[in-house]
Amino acid sequence: NAGVTQTPKFRILKIGQSMTLQCTQDMNHNYMYWYRQDPGMGLKLIYYSVGAGITDKGEVPNGYNVSRSTTEDFPLRLELAAPSQTSVYFCASSNRGGGVSNQPQHFGDGTRLSIL
């Protein structure tokens, strides 16, 4: 089972460059999330999606954009990379069955991004 797959695993960007972090899941989950984890800190929600064509802002959306054209894919885009965006980024997915939102989130392995 592939689960949630994130690419790349590591990346170094220069200030002002742009890039897309890829996330795909093969569990047919409706819900997908992007988090960032700064050193010694917990996860902060950047954006999330409850289904194809629907996205919503999380706690720290500034400087990022997302799209959800298919159920499987939820890419995160940085348009103008800034040093403050140096972090580890996690993608997650979950399913919401039977009207009860009790499904745990499945996480990818993370992408370590450094902006220099």
Place this chain on the structure above:
Amino acid sequence: AQTVTQSQPEMSVQEAETVTLSCTYDTSENNYYLFWYKQPPSRQMILVIRQEAYKQQNATENRFSVNFQKAAKSFSLKISDSQLGDTAMYFCAFKLNRDDKIIFGKGTRLHILP
């Protein structure tokens, strides 16, 4: 707004001992879920245990159990017979039934010493 607080940034215990990680949360709502996630050095996020707020019985998963005190808004994790592989960051998390977002605490770094 909901918040999750983990007051222990770091802990160390000897292998085979029992350790309890603390978590408190704040909400004015009644219907929610609580989770403990483990993040080993590999950085994967692994669900350890979850508790539905409407259930009075504490959740248990093998060596992992919780002490859920709803009135006190406390959700501690107990690890029995700790093993070296339990070394990781542990995150407490909260989710309202009606919401799509999970709120994480800042984590507790747990070291199991040989």
